[in-house]
Amino acid sequence: MTENGFRAEEIDTSRPHPARIYDYLLGGKNNYEVDRGAGDRLAAAAPEVWSGVRANRDFLRRAVRHVVDSGIRQILDIGTGLPSSPNVHEIAREVAPDVRVAYVDNDPIVNTYANVLLRGSAATSIALADLRDPRAVLDHPEVRQVIDFEQPVALLLVAIVHFLTDAERPERVVATLRDALPAGSFLVLSHATGDFADRSAASAVYNTATATLNLRSRDRIERFFDGFTLVEPGVAEVPFWHPDAPPPTRPGEIGYYGGVGRKTG
Known part of the structure; x- marks a missing residue:
């Protein structure tokens, strides 16, 4: 039995998946007991995770609005996770109705739910692919159907690069x-950190998941923006990147950095 080109048995529900843990922490229902258990252990090890995932989601919303306000009309969202309203295309089209969005995730369950959500929209697509193979992402027909790499693109890597190990050479x-993006494109990236507290116990929760959590320092995270000019205030704690209201937390309380950079050459 197949669903959207993959077999049902290929959906691994025996181990937690980062997208489904994230969905649970955001209050979603598209997750399994194994994901909820991992989420609860994560929150026990790092209680700020409940507010952290929401702060990260709010950063995504503000960053998408920023790049669309800056003229971007196509977005490549890798590691999109399970649909959570408002989704990227909904946020973007509040600013400009003609924005095209290609979603990419490696979880077949994400692919299923997103396909149902996006059915009938020629300006939005979903690709089942893995960030670990960036060339396959760029060449995926569902991505190419929506994204024209001759025109500026906003590349979204929100809460995804920290699931790449150093051995997988995330830089x-x-x-x-x-290198596939033309001048005028943007990178929107957020990443978990242990700069503010020892979060090794929280990171260990992912040791039995389908991807490990690899916390990195601000200096390491800034390297991902090589080739981009950072938008002020640079790489910052996500509640403090262009807040549209007074941040509900103090500096050092949320273990996520985020930034937006523009490719100028």
Whole structure:
């Protein structure tokens, strides 16, 4: 039995998946007991995770509005996760109705739910692919159907690069994606950090998941923006990147950095 080109048995519900854990922490219902258990262990090890995922989601919303306000009309969202309203295309089209969005995730369940959500929209697509193989992402027909790499693109890597180990050479992965983008494109990236507290116990929750959590320092995260000019205030704690209201937390309380960079050459 197949669903959207993959077999049902290929959906691994025996181990937590980052997208489904994230969905649970955001209050979603598209997750399994194994994901909820991982989410609860994560929150026990790092209680700020409940507010952290919401702060990260709010950063995504503000960053998408920023790039669309800056003239972007096509978005490549890698590691999109399960649909959570408002979704990227909904946020973008509040600013400009003609924005095209290609979603990419490696979880077949994400592919299923997103396909139902996006059915009938020629300006939005969903590709089942993995960030670890950036060339396959760029060449995927569902991506190419929506994204014209001759025109500026906003590349979204929101809460996804921290699931790449150092052995998987995340800087090279991001550079491969960057090199496919023309001048005028943007990178929107957020990443978990242990700069503010020892979060090794929280990171260990993912050791049995389908991807490990690899916390990195601000200096390491800034390297992902090589080849981009950072928008002020640079790489910042996500509640403090262009807040549209007084941040509900103090500095150092949320273990996510985020930034937006523009490719000028």
